[in-house]
Amino acid sequence: MNVVQTVLWKLINPIAIVTARCADNMSGFVASWITQVSFVPPLIMVAVNPLHYTYELIVKSNAFAVNILRTDQAELVDVFGKSSGRKVAKFASAAYDLGSTGSPILKDCLAFVDCNVMWTREAGDHVLVVGSVANAAITSDGETLQEARSMYTQRASIGTRHRGINNGEA
Numbered sequence: 001m002n003v004v005q006t007v008l009w010k011l012i013n014p015i016a017i018v019t020a021r022c023a024d025n026m027s028g029f030v031a032s033w034i035t036q037v038s039f040v041p042p043l044i045m046v047a048v049n050p051l052h053y054t055y056e057l058i059v060k061s062n063a064f065a066v067n068i069l070r071t072d073q074a075e076l077v078d079v080f081g082k083s084s085g086r087k088v089a090k091f092a093s094a095a096y097d098l099g100s101t102g103s104p105i106l107k108d109c110l111a112f113v114d115c116n117v118m119w120t121r122e123a124g125d126h127v128l129v130v131g132s133v134a135n136a137a138i139t140s141d142g143e144t145l146q147e148a149r150s151m152y153t154q155r156a157s158i159g160t161r162h163r164g165i166n167n168g169e170a
């Protein structure tokens with residue numbers, strides 16, 4: 001592992017499920033490269049690998065939702081972060097409603113942000129997707145699941161390497 005990547009893994013990121021839907025097709029992926037980028041208007045940005053199925057649906061629908069997970073929801077990372085929605089029906093075990101943009105909103109999450117795509121721009125091997133917030137709500141009590149506090153403390157350049165909780169290797 002090079003020094004740059006080792007340093008960048010010191011950044012603390014939230015863990016959320018970014019969802020999108022186009023007609024009968026929908027998917028969601030685990031994302032940690034998410035941040036607010038403007039107060040007025042409220043804008044958020046997600047760095048998305050353009051090979052992801054969900055990216056295809058974001059582009060087609062021009063919308064996405066960010067479902068922020070609680071610390072007790074690390075098991076959802078296995079469902080949404082390890083396989084492609086092209087092969088797996090990820091929502092089979094995750095109840096959802098459709099938000100105002102048409103994107104799936106997980107019924108059981110800490111909070112959600114429903115967005116319309118404002119612009120996209122390539123950034124290396126990812127695409128920065130900036131969304132204007134159409135709706136947002138806190139849907140349960142709890143704390144935000146974060147990379148450094150969960151078992152998902154390290155992300156390799158492709159996929160994820162899982163580490164134990166509090167193993168001091170974040």
Ligand SMILES: Cc1cc2nc3c(=O)[nH]c(=O)nc-3n(C[C@H](O)[C@H](O)[C@H](O)COP(=O)(O)O)c2cc1C
Nearest residue numbers: 029030031032033048049052053054081083084085
């Ligand atoms: C902890 C964790 C964080 C991740 N963060 C991102 C991210 O910020 N951006 C991204 O494009 N992929 C990220 N991924 C990878 C996707 O979640 C994963 O490749 C997913 O299976 C893609 O699903 P899809 O093809 O159905 O869209 C992350 C995965 C994990 C486990």
